[in-house]
Amino acid sequence: MFANFLTPDYAIFSIAFVVMVGIGLIEAIGLGLGNFDFGTDLDSAVDVGDMELPDALGWLGLKQGLPILVWLTSLLGCFTIAGFAVQQVSTAVLGAPLHWGIAGGVALLAGGAMNAFTAGWLARILPEYESTIVDTEDLVMRRGMVLEGTARRGQPARAKVVDQHGQAHYVMIEPHNDGDIIGAGEGALLVRRVGALFFAQPETDSNFRPI
Structure with a gap:
């Protein structure tokens, strides 16, 4: 299983895993970078017309009140898990993993959906974080x-x-x-x-x- 990390078809997920671990270490040693709020006043900084950007942020789990680096760590973890699952299923059904680009696209959609639920769960178990994000x-x-x-x-x-x-x-x-x-x-x-x-x-x- 570990050898899969080194193959081209799994490389994108291996990189995501390494980045996730790196961000997790930054959070663990208390650099405080995770307290950067991803505010929803982005729609006043860019011209979005009639697009409801806050709704998109909610779908991604960004409006759960989590620090941005905690959210990003969660997303990378969900992307990695979804990616390995996609490649394992493909290997079992088709006899070989998908091309990394196809697998990455599928994993991004699946991982994004997973992260919307994961971010909500993390927000509930981290009550000590007081968000200053406003709609x-x-x-x-x-x-x-x-x-x-x-x-x-x-x-x-x-x-x-x-x-x-x-x-x-x-x-x-x-x-x-x-x-x-x-x-x-x-x-x-x-x-x-x-x-x-x-x-x-x-x-x-x-x-x-x-x-």
Whole structure:
């Protein structure tokens, strides 16, 4: 069985296993790199249009509240297990393992699905980790400040929003009402979101001052 690690058809899974062990050692010696949060404000950093990136992250298990390196270690482990299983089944049924590229593609899909469940299980048994990841939707009903430009309907401007953990998020906002204008340095209350775009009410609107 160990000899399979050295064959070309198993090489991609052997590499994944070695990388997994390396990351595991980094975590074990307490370098703290695993506490890097993979936040969902990625959709404000890149233009994703109408794509719901947070849903994709949830499917991958990235929204379970795990440190990114713990999640990556889990994914590599699932990929390795799935890959060896695929090659073993192929050998038993076809008499030979699949080409590493085909086996790798199948293992990536199977391993990704496995990792979604594994990440959830790990998140439950690691209660001492307090995640500061927030969903983009959690920024609704929080105050922001326009950093540059002037926000008008149809002309969004870049704004800074601080979440409940004190982390800054940079989003594009437009006024909620057609006639409102929010200039640079002015505050606004984010009242709804459509894709990566937020709609905000100027803080000067007396209806929202008590919130």
